Amino acid sequence: MEWSIRLVASASIIVIFLILLFVMREAATLFVSASTTATESTSSSAPSGDLVPESYDPGAADAPSSSEPEVYNPDAEEPATAEPAGEPGAPGQFIYASKNPKYPEIYNPDTGLLPADIDDVESEAETPDTLARQNVLTKLAGDSWQPVGEVPKFGLAPLLIGTAKTTIIAILIGAPLGILAALYVAFFAKRRVREFVKPAIELLAGFPSVVIGFFCLVTVASFIQDLTGVQYRLNAVVGGIGLSLAVIPIVFSIAEDALSAVPKTLREASLALGSTEWQTAYRVMLPAAAPGVFAAVLLGIGRAFGETMIAIMATGNAPLSSLSPLEPARTVAATIGSEMGEVVWGSEHYGVLFFMGVILFVFSFSLNAVTELYVKKRLIKKFQGQ
Amino acid sequence: MAKDLPLKIEAHDFSFYYGAKQALHSITLGIPERRVTAFIGPSGCGKSTFLRSINRMNDLIDGTKTDGHMVVDGVDVYSKDIDVVTLRRRIGMVFQKSIPFPKSIYENITYGLTLNERPSKSDLDSIVESCLRRSALWDEVKDRLHHSALGLSGGQQQRLCIARAVAINPDILLMDEPCSALDPISTGKVEELITELKDTYTIVLVTHNMQQAARVSDFTGFFLMGSLIEFDRTRSIFTSPSKKETEDYITGRFG
Numbered sequence: 320m321e322w323s324i325r326l327v328a329s330a331s332i333i334v335i336f337l338i339l340l341f342v343m344r345e346a347a348t349l350f351v352s353a354s355t356t357a358t359e360s361t362s363s364s365a366p367s368g369d370l371v372p373e374s375y376d377p378g379a380a381d382a383p384s385s386s387e388p389e390v391y392n393p394d395a396e397e398p399a400t401a402e403p404a405g406e407p408g409a410p411g412q413f414i415y416a417s418k419n420p421k422y423p424e425i426y427n428p429d430t431g432l433l434p435a436d437i438d439d440v441e442s443e444a445e446t447p448d449t450l451a452r453q454n455v456l457t458k459l460a461g462d463s464w465q466p467v468g469e470v471p472k473f474g475l476a477p478l479l480i481g482t483a484k485t486t487i488i489a490i491l492i493g494a495p496l497g498i499l500a501a502l503y504v505a506f507f508a509k510r511r512v513r514e515f516v517k518p519a520i521e522l523l524a525g526f527p528s529v530v531i532g533f534f535c536l537v538t539v540a541s542f543i544q545d546l547t548g549v550q551y552r553l554n555a556v557v558g559g560i561g562l563s564l565a566v567i568p569i570v571f572s573i574a575e576d577a578l579s580a581v582p583k584t585l586r587e588a589s590l591a592l593g594s595t596e597w598q599t600a601y602r603v604m605l606p607a608a609a610p611g612v613f614a615a616v617l618l619g620i621g622r623a624f625g626e627t628m629i630a631i632m633a634t635g636n637a638p639l640s641s642l643s644p645l646e647p648a649r650t651v652a653a654t655i656g657s658e659m660g661e662v663v664w665g666s667e668h669y670g671v672l673f674f675m676g677v678i679l680f681v682f683s684f685s686l687n688a689v690t691e692l693y694v695k696k697r698l699i700k701k702f703q704g705q
Numbered sequence: 706m707a708k709d710l711p712l713k714i715e716a717h718d719f720s721f722y723y724g725a726k727q728a729l730h731s732i733t734l735g736i737p738e739r740r741v742t743a744f745i746g747p748s749g750c751g752k753s754t755f756l757r758s759i760n761r762m763n764d765l766i767d768g769t770k771t772d773g774h775m776v777v778d779g780v781d782v783y784s785k786d787i788d789v790v791t792l793r794r795r796i797g798m799v800f801q802k803s804i805p806f807p808k809s810i811y812e813n814i815t816y817g818l819t820l821n822e823r824p825s826k827s828d829l830d831s832i833v834e835s836c837l838r839r840s841a842l843w844d845e846v847k848d849r850l851h852h853s854a855l856g857l858s859g860g861q862q863q864r865l866c867i868a869r870a871v872a873i874n875p876d877i878l879l880m881d882e883p884c885s886a887l888d889p890i891s892t893g894k895v896e897e898l899i900t901e902l903k904d905t906y907t908i909v910l911v912t913h914n915m916q917q918a919a920r921v922s923d924f925t926g927f928f929l930m931g932s933l934i935e936f937d938r939t940r941s942i943f944t945s946p947s948k949k950e951t952e953d954y955i956t957g958r959f960g
Contacts, residue, residue: 510767587762588804588866592817592873593794602816607807 342676349455349670459671464638464649466658466668473671475678477638481555481648482624485634488559488644489566489623494616496563497570498605501612504571505578506586506600517575524568532632535561540633547645551635555648558634565626566619573618577611578604609698617690621683627656651675710737713877713907714759718773721754723766728754730932731773736924741899741908743922743939745915746954751931752911756879759909760796761789777877797870797906801882803862805854805869810846813854813865817873832872839901840868841894860891867898871906878906882913896921915955919943927951 461474500520504513540557543549581604589599605612630636635647636657655672662669712735721729729751736742744752757763758775761782774781782792794817805813814833818824824832833850837843842864846857854865863883870878880899884892899908899921912918918925919939926936927950935942935951946952 582804584800584802584804585806587765588798588800589806589816590765591760591762591793591796591798591800592820592869593790594817594820595790598820602820603806 339680342673342680345673346670346677348665349667349674455667459674462640464654466662466671471668473667475651475675477640478649478651478654478675480640480642481634481638482650482652484555484642484644484648485558485562485630485650486620486624488556489562490616490620492560493563493566493619493623494570497567497615497619498574498612500567500571501574501578501615502600502605505575506596506604520568520571522568523564524572526565526568528565528626528628529632531561531564532629535564535629535633549645551645551647553633553635554646555634555644558630558648558650559644561629561633562623562626565629566623569622570615570619573615574608574612577608577615580611581607610695613690613695613698617686620686624650625652625679625683626650627652631657651679655679710740712736713738713778714909715776716755716774717776719755719758719775720772721751721758721763722770722772724768728931729758730930732933734926734933734936736907736909738907739903739905740923741903741910741921742924742926743910743912743918744926744928745912745918746928746934748913750928752926752928753881755928756881756909756911759877759879760793760798762793762798764789794873795875796877796879797873797875798879799863799866799870799881799883801885803859803866803886805857805862805865807853807855809851810854810857810865811850813869814872817869836868836872837865839871840864840898842868858891860887860894863887863891863895864898867895871902876907878902878908880908880910882911884917885913892917915943927954929954 455473458473459475461472462476463472463474464477465472500516504516504520508516535557536553539560540552543554543557543560544552585603585607586599589603590596594602630650630653634649634653636649636653637647638649638654639646641648655675658668659672662672714736716732716734719729719732720727732755744755746752754763758771759777759782763769763771771783775783777792777796780787806816808816811833814836815829818829818832834843834847837846842861845861846865849856854862857865863886867878867883884895887895896917899910902908903923910918910922922939924937925939925942927934927942927946927948929950935946935948937947941947942951943955946955
């Protein structure tokens with residue numbers, strides 16, 4: 320009996336570890352095997368940026384090769400990289416070519432008018448490993464997210480800003496409401512009210528997030544728009560409210576458990592000193608339950624930035640780098656959720672999505688670690704004496 | 706029973722019910738001012754219930770009901786217009802288990818003082834010192850006032866709880882078996898403290914320890930099955946009890 324429990328427990332830990340390993344391995348293709356990534360992306364039709372400078376290599380221009388005509392012919396070249404499967408003469412090539420009339424002018428090796436960044440890429444092209452690595456890092460550090468554009472941009476900044484915006488709004492709304500509700504149910508509510516309210520809110524924790532997302536999409540968005548007259552119907556505030564609906568039950572449930580676990584005698588002692596119920600709850604019970612309440616808020620944060628469906632439906636899902644809460648936002652989790660289904664396997668985009676998964680994991684892990692090691696101790700010290 | 710002493714707490718036909726179960730049966734007694742009054746009796750006899758009825762701590766239990774009158778300073782504490790919070794500020798309470806707040810020693814003492822007003826730091830400092838001195842704790846904790854009260858020993862914690870109750874300067878101090886979890890040395894210190902405090906406060910003490918009742922109290926009441934069997938000066942109770950049940954109990958024949 321005991322060995323089976325041990326087996327199941329270690330198996331679940333191993334599974335979690337393997338999932339992490341898998342995510343990290345998929346993300347690592349971005350950084351480690353640069354040459355394979357490059358060839359992979361060539362063969363897998365991804366309109367990868369580093370292909371263009373290779374084709375335009377001026378060295379190749381001096382010594383004409385078989386591929387040269389393609390390189391110099393703007394009509395033929397563009398569809399060749401963007402859509403290698405397409406036959407020459409397909410209507411697509413003309414569209415691609417006409418879309419980029421500037422390319423031949425800029426990259427024309429005969430005139431020598433090469434932009435500086437292209438020069439950089441060329442020099443790195445001699446050592447493909449560093450090329451890919453620097454490329455990826457500068458790409459990830461960019462300020463726009465357009466993964467399926469002709470020149471794909473993988474700047475994470477808008478996504479991180481969007482995640483931070485919605486998470487902060489969700490916690491600012493959800494944590495106080497959840498904690499106050501927990502205080503009410505734990506200390507003020509009559510027994511009959513408590514027996515009804517507690518399971519009702521906890522039921523909300525198991526509420527399908529798609530329903531919450533739909534509710535925000537339809538009702539909350541209209542309400543916020545009527546209230547503020549804001550231009551964008553779906554924005555970070557609506558998304559934050561939606562996420563807070565997911566956060567509140569978690570914060571409530573755990574905070575209520577922590578508050579109820581504080582010995583009743585403590586409450587009696589405080590009341591016997593002539594404090595009101597509220598003073599007792601706020602000044603004695605809440606500090607006594609501080610570690611549990613803090614853990615509740617942390618789990619709420621984890622839920623808020625990991626939540627996918629509400630973020631997809633209610634935030635507007637537009638990767639803007641705006642800090643304004645009344646503009647649309649897109650979270651990291653929502654990006655993975657909405658793009659993973661369509662991404663080309665093994666492509667750069669695919670790697671970036673997994674890399675964001677690693678970011679999510681590392682963030683929640685370090686959040687917990689920092690709390691455990693540092694914040695919790697200080698908090699306990701502050702509220703409960705040294 | 707000395708009728709000449711002014712009475713602080715009077716119970717008239719006071720009955721108490723936990724739901725349908727009657728815990729106190731028409732208790733009538735008067736507790737004299739600035740004396741130590743002890744209640745003895747076997748477990749479950751209602752002495753703690755009576756004590757907790759004085760400052761209405763029993764209100765916290767759902768489904769309780771009272772009957773008759775409990776009068777403190779001439780006012781019925783169960784009348785409708787009484788403010789329980791104000792009442793409890795006048796009646797300090799020390800519990801069986803020492804329950805310091807999970808705060809520093811200093812904050813434990815100042816908790817009751819800072820609830821409704823903001824005394825200056827120097828006022829607080831002097832109150833903390835005098836309360837800790839009165840409860841004979843000052844020398845032991847003066848170097849770690851801002852450390853957690855949970856780090857104190859059991860006896861120190863209980864004296865801290867007494868200091869905390871004294872800090873809000875009540876008229877009455879209710880003590881519900883304050884020494885039942887303490888070793889003899891700590892018990893001795895708490896008893897000394899009680900003797901010292903009785904000049905200032907009306908102290909009501911519930912105890913299982915009859916030697917303790919005999920040592921520290923001026924008056925003793927004997928409870929049995931929710932009824933007050935006998936209430937008199939401690940000396941008369943312990944030397945010449947008028948009821949047979951009392952005699953049986955204090956001579957250890959039952960209970």
